[in-house]
Amino acid sequence: MRLIEVPAKTGYVWFRQGLWLFRCNPFAFLTVFFAYLFVMTLISRVPLIGPFLPLLFIPGIAVGFHGGVPQHDRGQAGLADHFSSMAFAPTARASRDGC
Numbered sequence: 001m002r003l004i005e006v007p008a009k010t011g012y013v014w015f016r017q018g019l020w021l022f023r024c025n026p027f028a029f030l031t032v033f034f035a036y037l038f039v040m041t042l043i044s045r046v047p048l049i050g051p052f053l054p055l056l057f058i059p060g061i062a063v064g065f066h067g068g069v070p071q072h073d074r075g076q077a078g079l080a081d082h083f084s085s086m087a088f089a090p091t092a093r094a095s096r097d098g099c
Contacts, residue, residue, distance in 0.1 A: 021073055
């Protein structure tokens, strides 16, 4: 594994792009975040195996979130559409709102 050195401005630009993406559609990101918290709370309440189930689901959810954000950035699909398409039939694509 090689460490790639980049200027500090790269991190600043990355942070600003993340804030811009959140500003364009904060409701979608907040909805996914609170749905994640709600589901993990419900799963962890299962007797005996509940505390261990979130440990199994977190990697898949993280991969889904990281796959959905670039699609949302390109305007291909909504963030919630990406998560629902992983479990159900594909949904209608969301149109980009000009952000």
